[in-house]
Amino acid sequence: MRKTRFAPHMLSALLLAMIPQAHAAIKSIDEFTDKLNHFPGFYAFYSDPASGKIYLDVDKLSQPFLLQHSLPYGVGSNDIGLDRGQLGSTYLVQFERFGDKVMLRALNTYFRASADNSAEQQSVKEAFASSILNGFKVVAEDDDSVLIDYTPYLLSDVHGVSRTLAARKQGSYSLDASRSATYMPRSKAFMKNTELEAVLTFKGSKPGEYVKQATANPYAVTIHQHHSLIELPDENYQPRAFHPQSGYWSIEHKDYSAPLSESMYVRYIPRHRLNKKDPTAKVSEPVEPIVYYLDPGVPEPVKTALLDGARWWDQAFEAAGYKNAFQVKVLPENADPMDIRYNVIQWVHRATRGWSYGASVIDPRTGEIIKGHVTLGSLRVRQDILIAEALAAPFVKGDEVTAHLHAMALDRIRQLSAHEIGHTLGIAHNFSASVKDRASVMDYPHPLVGMNDQGELDISKGYASGMGEWDTQVIKYGYSDFTAVDESQGLAAILAENKSKGLEFISDADARPKGGAHPTAHLWDNGGDPAAELTRVLDIRRKALARFGLNNIKTGEALSQLEEKLVPLYLFHRYQVESAVKLIGGVDYDYEVRGAQTAKGAQVVGKAQQQAALSALLDTLSPEQLMIPESVLALIPPKAYGEYKTRESIKGRTGLTLDAMALPEVAAQHTLSLLLNPQRLNRLAQQGARNHANLNSDDLLNTVYQHVFQPKAESGMATKLAQRVQFLTAYRLAELGSSDKLAPEVQAQLRYYLSQLVEQYSDDSLFGGSSKADAFDTYLADLVAQYLESGQWPQGFKALPMPPGSPI
Ligand SMILES: [Zn+2]
Numbered sequence: 001m002r003k004t005r006f007a008p009h010m011l012s013a014l015l016l017a018m019i020p021q022a023h024a025a026i027k028s029i030d031e032f033t034d035k036l037n038h039f040p041g042f043y044a045f046y047s048d049p050a051s052g053k054i055y056l057d058v059d060k061l062s063q064p065f066l067l068q069h070s071l072p073y074g075v076g077s078n079d080i081g082l083d084r085g086q087l088g089s090t091y092l093v094q095f096e097r098f099g100d101k102v103m104l105r106a107l108n109t110y111f112r113a114s115a116d117n118s119a120e121q122q123s124v125k126e127a128f129a130s131s132i133l134n135g136f137k138v139v140a141e142d143d144d145s146v147l148i149d150y151t152p153y154l155l156s157d158v159h160g161v162s163r164t165l166a167a168r169k170q171g172s173y174s175l176d177a178s179r180s181a182t183y184m185p186r187s188k189a190f191m192k193n194t195e196l197e198a199v200l201t202f203k204g205s206k207p208g209e210y211v212k213q214a215t216a217n218p219y220a221v222t223i224h225q226h227h228s229l230i231e232l233p234d235e236n237y238q239p240r241a242f243h244p245q246s247g248y249w250s251i252e253h254k255d256y257s258a259p260l261s262e263s264m265y266v267r268y269i270p271r272h273r274l275n276k277k278d279p280t281a282k283v284s285e286p287v288e289p290i291v292y293y294l295d296p297g298v299p300e301p302v303k304t305a306l307l308d309g310a311r312w313w314d315q316a317f318e319a320a321g322y323k324n325a326f327q328v329k330v331l332p333e334n335a336d337p338m339d340i341r342y343n344v345i346q347w348v349h350r351a352t353r354g355w356s357y358g359a360s361v362i363d364p365r366t367g368e369i370i371k372g373h374v375t376l377g378s379l380r381v382r383q384d385i386l387i388a389e390a391l392a393a394p395f396v397k398g399d400e401v402t403a404h405l406h407a408m409a410l411d412r413i414r415q416l417s418a419h420e421i422g423h424t425l426g427i428a429h430n431f432s433a434s435v436k437d438r439a440s441v442m443d444y445p446h447p448l449v450g451m452n453d454q455g456e457l458d459i460s461k462g463y464a465s466g467m468g469e470w471d472t473q474v475i476k477y478g479y480s481d482f483t484a485v486d487e488s489q490g491l492a493a494i495l496a497e498n499k500s501k502g503l504e505f506i507s508d509a510d511a512r513p514k515g516g517a518h519p520t521a522h523l524w525d526n527g528g529d530p531a532a533e534l535t536r537v538l539d540i541r542r543k544a545l546a547r548f549g550l551n552n553i554k555t556g557e558a559l560s561q562l563e564e565k566l567v568p569l570y571l572f573h574r575y576q577v578e579s580a581v582k583l584i585g586g587v588d589y590d591y592e593v594r595g596a597q598t599a600k601g602a603q604v605v606g607k608a609q610q611q612a613a614l615s616a617l618l619d620t621l622s623p624e625q626l627m628i629p630e631s632v633l634a635l636i637p638p639k640a641y642g643e644y645k646t647r648e649s650i651k652g653r654t655g656l657t658l659d660a661m662a663l664p665e666v667a668a669q670h671t672l673s674l675l676l677n678p679q680r681l682n683r684l685a686q687q688g689a690r691n692h693a694n695l696n697s698d699d700l701l702n703t704v705y706q707h708v709f710q711p712k713a714e715s716g717m718a719t720k721l722a723q724r725v726q727f728l729t730a731y732r733l734a735e736l737g738s739s740d741k742l743a744p745e746v747q748a749q750l751r752y753y754l755s756q757l758v759e760q761y762s763d764d765s766l767f768g769g770s771s772k773a774d775a776f777d778t779y780l781a782d783l784v785a786q787y788l789e790s791g792q793w794p795q796g797f798k799a800l801p802m803p804p805g806s807p808i
Contacts, residue, residue, distance in 0.1 A: 026138065026139075026140060026141055027139075027140045028140060028141070028142055029057065029140045029141065029142050029145060029147045030142075031140065032055075032139060032140035032147060033046045033055070033140070033147070035048075036048050036055070037049065039187070039188065039189040039194075040189060041188070041189025041190050041191060041193070041194050042065075042189060042190065042191060042192055042193050042194045042229060042230070042231050043056055043057065043058065043059075043060075043189065043194040043229050044056075044057040044059070044189055044194075045057060045150065045187070045189060045194060045196070046147070047182070047184060047187070052151070052181050052182050053149060053151040053182070054149075054150045054151050054154060054182050054187065054196060055139060055140075055147050055148065055149055055150060055151075056136075056147070056148050056150040056194075057145055057146075057147055058095045058102055058145065058146050058147070058148055059144060059145040060095070061094075061095055061096060061097055061102075061146075062094050062095070062096055063094055063095075064092050064093065064094045064107060064232060065092075065093060065094065065229060065230060065231055065232055066090060066091070066092060066093070066228075066229075066230040066231075066232060066361070066363065066370065067090070067091045067093045067104075067106070067133075067227065067228070067229060067230070068087065068088070068089075068090050068091075068227070068228040068230060068340060068361050068371075069087075069088030069089060069158045069159050069225065069226065069227060069228075070085070070086060070087050070088055070159070070225070070226045070228070070338050070373075071083070071084065071085065071086040071087075071088070071159055071161075071223060071224065071225060071226070072084065072085065072186065072197065072224040072225075072226050072336075072337070072338045073222075073223045073224035074086060074223060074348070075161075075211070075214055075215065075221060075223060076214035076215070076349065076350050076351055077210040077211070077213060077214040077350060077351050077352070078350045078351070078352050078353065078354025078355065078377070079168065079210045079352070079354075080164065080165065080168050080170060080210050080211065080214070081164065081168070082159075082161060082164055082165075082223065083348050083350065083357075083375055084346065084348050084349075084375075085337060085338070085344070085346040085348060085373060085375050086159075086359075086375070087359045087360075087361065087373055088158065088159045088160070090361050090362060090364065091106040091107075091133070092106065092107045092109050092364055092365065093105060093106050093107065093133065094107065095148075097138075097146065100137070100138055101135050101136065101137070101138065102135070102136045102138055102146055102148045103132045103134070103135050103136070104132065104133045104134045104135075104136070104153070105130050105131070105132050105133070106130060106131040106132075106133050107130055108125075108128045108129065108130050108131075109253060109364040109365060110128075110252075110253050110254060111124050111127065111128040111253070111254055111256065112124060112253050112254070112255055112256065112257075113255065113256045113257040114255050114257045114258070114266075115257035117257075120256075120257060123256075124256050133153075133158075134152075134153040134156070136148035136149060136150065136152075136153065137149050150196065151182060153227075154182055154196055154197075154198045154225075154227060155175070155177065155180050155181070155182070155198050155200065156175070157175055157200065157202075157225075158225060158227070159225050161173070161200070161202055161221070161223060161225075162174055162175070162202060165202070165204070165208075165211065165221070168208065168210065169208055170204075170207060170208035170209075170210055170211045171204045171205060171206045171207045171208055171211060171218075172204055172205055172206065173202040173203065173204035173221060174202065174203060174204070175200060175201070175202055175203075176201045176202065176203040176220070179201035179203070179220065179222070180198060180199060180200045180201050181198065181199050182196070182197070182198050182199075183197040183198055183199050183224060185197075186224070186226065186336050186338070188336070188339075190339075190341070191231075192230065192231040192341070193228055193229065193230045193231065193339070193340045193341060194228070194229040195226065195227070195228055195229075195336060195338065195339055195340070196226070196227045196229075197224055197225070197226045197227070197338075198224065198225050198226075199222060199223075199224055200222070200223060200224070200225055201220055201221065201222045202220070202221045202222075202223075203219060203220055204218070204219060204221065205219070207219060210351075213351045213352070214350070214351045226338045228338065228339075228340040228361075230340050230361075230370065232363070233273070233363060233366075233368055233370065237273050237363075237366055237368045239268040239366045239367050239368075240268060240269050240271060240367070240478060240487075240491075241267070241268065241269070241488070241491065242267035242268055242269045243477075243491065243495060243593075244591035244593065245495055245498065245505055245590065245591050245592075245593070246269060246474070246477045246478070246491075246495070246505075247427055247428060247430060247442070247470065247473075247474040247477065247505050248269035248270065248271070248426050248427060248428060248474070248477070248478055249269065249270055249426060249427075249428050250267045250268070250269065251267065251268045251269070251270050251362060251364070251366075251367035252265055252266065252267045252268075253265075253266050253364075254266070268366065268367035269367060269426050269477075269478055270360060270362050270367045270368075270369050270426035271367065271368070271369060271425065271426045271478045271479065272290045272368070272369045272372070272425065272426075272479075273288070273368055274286050274287075274288075274290060274317075274322070274325060274479050274481070275287045275288075275481055275483070276321065276322065276481040276483070279481050279483035279484040280484050281321075282321060283318070283321050283322070283323055284321065284322065284323065284481075285322070285323050285324060285325075286322055286323075286324070286325040289324055289325050289326065289327050290317075290325060290326050290327070290343065290425075291327045291328070291329060291343060292310055292326075292327070292328045292329070292343040292344070292345055292372065292374075292421060293328075293329055293330065293331035293332075293335070293337075293342050293343065293344050293345070294306055294307060294310065294328060294329070294330050294331060294344075294345045295331060295337065295344065295345060295346045295347045296330050296331050296333070297347060298347040301406075301410060302347070302378075302381060302410070302413055305410040305411075305413045305414045305417070306345060306347070306376070306413060306414070306417040307328055307330075307417075308414050308417075309413065309414030309415060309416065309417030309418040309421075310328040310345060310417045310418065310421055311326075311328050312414075312418045312441070312466050312467050313326045313418065313421060313422070313425070313467070313471075313475070314326040314327070315466060315467045315472070316467045316471050316472045316474075316475035316476075317475055317479065319472045319475065319476065320472075320475045320476045320479050320480050321480060321481065322479070325479075328345075331344060340361060340370060340371050341371075342371070343371055343372040343373070343424065344371075344372075344373055344374065345374040345376065345417065345420075345421065346373070346374065346375050346376065347376050347378050348375045348376060348377060348378060349378045349379075350377060350378075350379065352379070352647060353377065353379040353380060353382075353383055353648075353804070353807070354377045354379070354807070355377060355807050356374075356375055356376045356377045356380065356416060356419075356420050356807070357374070357375040357420065357423070358372070358373075358374050358375075358419070358420035358421060358422065358423025358424040359372075359373045359374075359375070359423070359424065360372050360373065360423075360424050360426070361373070367426075369424065369425070369426060372421065372424025372425065373424065374417075374420040374421055374423075374424055375420070376413075376416060376417065376420060377807070380412075380413075380416065380807055380808070381409050381410070381412065381413050382409075383568070383807075383808055384408065384409035384412045384413075384447070384808060385402075385405060385406055385409045386564075386565065386568055387447060387568050387569070387572075387808065388402070388405035388408050388409065388447070388449075388457075388459065388462075389402060389405055389552065389565065390544065390548070390552060390565050390566070390568055390569035390572075391449060391451075391457050391540070391544045391569060391572070392405060392457045392544075393544070393547050393548060393549070393551040393552050394551065395550075395551050395552065395553060395554050395555070396551055397555075398554055398555030398556075399554065399555055400554075404459070405459070407459075408447065408459045408462040408463065411462055411463040411465065412445070412447070412462070412463050412808075414463075414465065415441055415445055415463050415464065415465075418441040418467075418471075419441045419442060422441055422442050422471065423442075425475070425478070426478055427442055427471075427474055427478070428442070428507045428508070429442050429443065429444070429507050429508055429511070430442045430443055430470055430504075430505050430506065430507065431443055431444065431506055431507065431508070431510075431511035431520075431521040431522055431523055432504040432505060432506040432511075432518075432520045432521045433468060433470050433503075433504075434446075434522070434525055434526055434527070435504075435520045435525075435527065435528045436469075436470075436502060436503065436504070436528070437468075437469075438464040438468060438526075439468040439469045439470040439471075439503060440468040440469075440470035440471050440474075441464075441467065441468060441471055442470070442471065442474075444523040444524045444806070444807075445463055445464065445524070445526075446524040446525055446526055446575055446576070446808070447459070447462045447463065447808075448461045448462060448463070448526045449461075449462060449540060450540070451539075451540045451543055451544070455543050455544075455547060469501060469503060470498075470503050470505070473494060473497065473498050473501070473503060476494050477491060477494045477495070480494070499597075504520060504590055505590070505591065506518050506520065506521035506590065506591075507521075511523055513679075514673070514674060514677055515677045515678070515679030515680055515683075516582050517582060517585060517586050517587040517679075517680075517683065518582060518586070518587070518588070518589070519582060519583050519586040519587075519588050519605050519609075520588075521582075522575070522578065522579035522582065523575060523578065523806070524575035524578075524806060524808065525575055525576055525578075525579040526576075530576065530579040530580040530582070530583060530613060531580050531583065531609075531612040531613040531615070531616040531617075532612075532616075533576055533579070533580075534573060534576040534577060534579070534580045534613075534616040534617070534619075534620075535616050535619070537572060537573045537576045538573050538616075538619065538620065538625060540572070541569065541570075541572040541573055542625070544569055544572075545569065545570065545628070545629060545632070546629060548562075548565075548566060548569065548629070548631075548632050549562075549631060549632065549635055550635070552565050552566075553565065558639075558640035558643050559635065559636065559637055559640070560636065560637055560638060560639045560640045560643050561640075561643065562632075562635065562636045563636055563649055563650055563658060564646065564648050564649060566628075566632065566636070566650075566663075567648060567649070567650060567663070567803050568805070568808075570628070570663045570667070571663070571666070571667060571670075571802070571803070571805060573620065573667075574667070574670055574802075574805055575805070575806075577617060577620060577670060577671050577674065578674060580613045580616055580617055581613065581617060581671075581674040581675055581677075581680070583605050583609055583610050583612075583613035584605075584610050584613055584614055584617075584675065584680060584684070584695070584700065585605075585610075585679075585680040585681070585683040585684040585687065585695075585700075586604070586605030586609075586610065587602050587603065587604055587605065587683070588600075588602070588603040588604075588605060589601065589602045589603070604687045604690075604691070604694050607693060607694055607695045610695040611695065614675075614695075614700065614703055617671055617675055618703070618704070618707045620667065620668070620671045621668050621671055621672070621707065621708065621725050623714060623717070623718040623719075623721040623722050623725075624718075626664035626667060626668060626721045626725070627664070627717055627718065627721060628660055628663060628664070633658065633660050636658045637657075638656035638657055638658075639656070647803065647804060648803050648804065649803070650662050650663060650803070651800055651801055651803075652800065653800075660717065661720065661721070661724055662800050664721055664724065665724055665728065665799060665800050666799075666800050666801070666802045666803075668724065668725050668728055669728055669732075669799045669800075669802075670802060672725075672728055672729055672732045673732065675700070675704065676704070676729075676732050676733065676736060678736060678739055678741035678742040678743075678746075679741070680700075681697045681700065681701075681736070681742060681743075681746045681750075682697075682741075682742065682743045682746055684696055684697040684699075684700055685697040685743060685745055685746050685749075697746050697749055698749055701749055701750065701753050702753075704729065705753050705756065705757075708725055708726055708729045709726060709729070709757060709760065709761075723776050726776075726780060727780060728799065730754070730757060730780055730783070730784055731793065731797055731799075733750055733753065733754055734754065734784070734787045734793050735793075736750060737750050737751060737754065737787070737791075738791060738792070738793075751788070754784050754787070754788055755788065757780070757781065757784050758781045758784050758785045758788065760781075761777040761778065761780055761781035761784075762777075762778060762781035762782070762785070783795070
């Protein structure tokens with residue numbers, strides 16, 4: 001065989017000769033797009049009806065713009081989280097040409113150099129990785145433009161649907177190209193944005209429960225994915241400084257040009273662009289108002305409620321010196337909710353009750369909100385009606401229309417609409433607002449109901465209406481126009497005003513943890529005194545439980561449905577328990593910065609306050625509070641034929657019939673796990689040691705021990721409930737005893753009480769010798785003794801799961 005050999009110089013000559021030929025094969029854009037549909041706009045594109053392909057005209061190489069992915073059609077499961085309207089990542093990107101390829105590069109916006117020195121900027125650019133998101137084939141070109149085939153990228157899983165399904169353990173899914181295509185009705189180009197959409201089908205095997213629940217065929221999950229290519233906003237937007245007490249989220253980057261004496265972290269608040277037409281006027285119209293558009297697919301009366309709640313924000317903008325700055329309209333027909341130009345409020349359906357969200361498309365460079373996108377879960381309003389009806393037992397005749405109870409649920413929806421829009425205005429949760437007369441829509445509200453001695457329910461104050469004092473102040477911070485005055489002085493004055501009004505701001509990181517310490521930052525609570533509110537809530541619950549029965553369902557409803565109505569009523573106090581417990585081992589603080597004022601620092605909550613909370617909490621463990629009335633137990637049958645258990649049902653140990661001990665166990669376990677939380681105990685040990693006037697961990701353990709294990713004269717179900725609480729407490733102490741989260745000095749205290757338990761419960765003389773009557777005591781003492789000896793609880797036990805409570 002003859003080998004052809006080229007000298008190196010011959011090889012390069014050959015390659016050079018080939019390149020013009022390759023170029024010659026590339027058509028001009030006009031030529032290539034002759035038979036295609038043209039969509040002129042920010043990035044113009046062409047569609048080929050024959051092949052279904054979309055070609056993008058890249059006339060701006062190496063020029064940054066924003067890329068947003070989203071999910072116009074979702075999967076429909078709260079647990080999976082791929083909801084209709086979900087926003088994906090926002091990237092600052094640019095197209096770059098490499099030979100016969102065009103690449104889409106996402107720039108790294110977190111690490112920057114603010115200096116003018118281009119070498120300094122380049123050194124940061126080279127130090128941290130950017131991400132090339134996709135490479136495209138050039139199919140045609142002109143002098144100043146290249147045409148790329150965008151189709152493969154549009155038909156790829158940019159939103160990470162397969163990844164999410166796998167992460168939620170819903171099976172292994174991959175894109176099926178034969179069942180995927182570009183979607184022209186929602187592919188459009190405008191002056192400042194190009195919107196492209198695709199129908200994608202994911203084929204999978206072994207689908208999980210949630211996919212099965214939500215899809216037509218769980219082996220083929222078909223959704224839509226959307227791409228928005230967005231022109232960068234102009235440079236007239238003024239970023240506003242973040243302050244930890246401002247109530248806003250923070251958009252952060254690190255500046256490697258920062259002087260050595262200053263922090264490298266630059267933090268802005270996210271906010272919409274808003275300026276006064278006349279910055280010197282006290283009240284002025286805005287240059288451009290902020291307009292939100294409501295999903296036209298919301299049924300009445302919810303639609304009106306959502307519009308009402310959304311429009312509350314205009315009150316806050318008025319207080320900040322604007323007229324008609326915040327407007328809410330219904331989304332026009334044919335408008336695309338994913339179109340980047342619309343701030344939208346979507347009413348999103350899912351197979352099960354779930355969360356609502358306020359998400360935003362934010363310019364990562366400045367924090368400017370380009371688009372607010374609110375997702376409201378449609379099933380929540382029904383949960384509020386369920387709670388109200390459970391409390392009121394309104395169906396005396398069986399066919400009553402409970403319009404007044406529905407009104408409370410609609411009040412909740414107004415509040416929810418305002419809350420989620422608040423997030424899309426840049427505002428964070430303020431879980432300390434409810435203690436000050438419900439000062440913010442950005443808290444999680446619990447229905448504030450009353451009940452008189454006749455059992456009449458008072459829901460007149462169920463939910464607050466309108467903007468709270470805090471919301472008004474937050475809008476002032478984020479949106480006041482300081483063009484004519486000094487901005488930093490103006491912002492400082494607003495923060496000082498918050499302080500003088502007694503408005504506190506504490507958010508998620510401090511309010512959500514089970515071991516949380518902040519005495520006012522709670523979810524789903526009411527009032528300024530968590531312990532007193534817990535006692536009040538327990539009283540309402542007891543009265544409502546006492547009369548729970550046939551009047552809780554309508555004529556024609558299966559008796560077995562009483563089970564799902566009982567659950568939220570029985571657990572009506574669950575969130576107030578979470579609030580009261582934070583006083584124990586509590587520490588009062590806020591997000592202070594050093595200033596002229598005296599620092600508050602970190603103050604341990606007073607002993608009397610802690611003891612009041614402890615006593616209210618121990619009440620939740622008493623058999624009187626835990627017992628389900630016999631009238632209820634004797635009424636609820638197993639599921640009627642055609643009805644079935646749901647996630648909201650009671651899971652028990654008695655098979656088909658209602659487990660009388662299940663809800664009590666769940667409620668007791670709730671209190672015990674929060675009260676006997678390792679972080680709380682560790683904190684108490686230190687607080688008590690630092691100052692004898694403080695409550696200490698031994699006070700807590702001793703009080704719980706005395707309350708739970710002291711012998712009481714009970715009989716029947718009360719005895720069984722007391723024993724169940726004893727078992728749960730002993731098990732919890734053992735669980736803590738084996739936890740690496742509990743400090744050794746607290747381990748020692750805990751071991752002491754477990755030894756006490758063995759001594760007390762196995763002491764025959766105390767109970768008059770071993771007998772059937774004290775078989776439980778002997779059994780428990782034996783379990784604990786074995787645990788103390790081996791460090792392991794001798795038998796398997798798993799507390800029953802609590803039905804999902806929030807969101808409400
Ligand atoms: Zn929220």
